[in-house]
Amino acid sequence: KQEVTQIPAALSVPEGENLVLNCSFTDSAIYNLQWFRQDPGKGLTSLLLIQSSQREQTSGRLNASLDKSSGRSTLYIAASQPGDSATYLCAAYTNAGKSTFGDGTTLTVKP
Amino acid sequence: DAGITQSPRHKVTETGTPVTLRCHQTENHRYMYWYRQDPGHGLRLIHYSYGVKDTDKGEVSDGYSVSRSKTEDFLLTLESATSSQTSVYFCAISESGGAADTQYFGPGTRLTVL
Numbered sequence: 624k625q626e627v628t629q630i631p632a633a634l635s636v637p638e639g640e641n642l643v644l645n646c647s648f649t650d651s652a653i654y655n656l657q658w659f660r661q662d663p664g665k666g667l668t669s670l671l672l673i674q675s676s677q678r679e680q681t682s683g684r685l686n687a688s689l690d691k692s693s694g695r696s697t698l699y700i701a702a703s704q705p706g707d708s709a710t711y712l713c714a715a716y717t718n719a720g721k722s723t724f725g726d727g728t729t730l731t732v733k734p
Numbered sequence: 735d736a737g738i739t740q741s742p743r744h745k746v747t748e749t750g751t752p753v754t755l756r757c758h759q760t761e762n763h764r765y766m767y768w769y770r771q772d773p774g775h776g777l778r779l780i781h782y783s784y785g786v787k788d789t790d791k792g793e794v795s796d797g798y799s800v801s802r803s804k805t806e807d808f809l810l811t812l813e814s815a816t817s818s819q820t821s822v823y824f825c826a827i828s829e830s831g832g833a834a835d836t837q838y839f840g841p842g843t844r845l846t847v848l
Binding site: 627654655657659665666667668669672674675676712714718720721722723724725726727 | 782784826831838
């Protein structure tokens, strides 16, 4: 059974800092891995998707990497802003229907 | 934003009553999903659909049934609600289930079973 772990559960940083969020998974036979953002009381917003054959994806200040052999993915956020404060979730997909989500990292960026 | 709506957005019901949640999409995506989100458990897949009348179970399907008679609608039914089904329910869609497909989520339905 796939298990996804995100550490730390919470992170507080000053504005402008670069930071890394971690996601680890136990079954390397993944279809893809996705990173989402969730604001309080809202649904999830997709940030980045990395297919199993890819090593990284970038969107603006965000960069996600994938290392299947070690069962790890990282989300790098450059020059953090208060608007980046949210919960970040990663999800490992083992086929089109089956997904396993981590519990998320709650990020607070202080002005 | 992907065109996904969920109804109702909030519901309070009593133990033993049937409840149906509706997910409606305007994107003509093939795949639709129902998740529940609970503190300490993250998001867990309940059921998903890969086409009209084609559905499959997820990780926590006991006590839930689904139906999809049209591409745009995916219904989640709690036949006899229990307090353990108090949760926030999210619907999601993806275009074709391919490895490059992003999942898009609806705004959620907060269900309280008393």
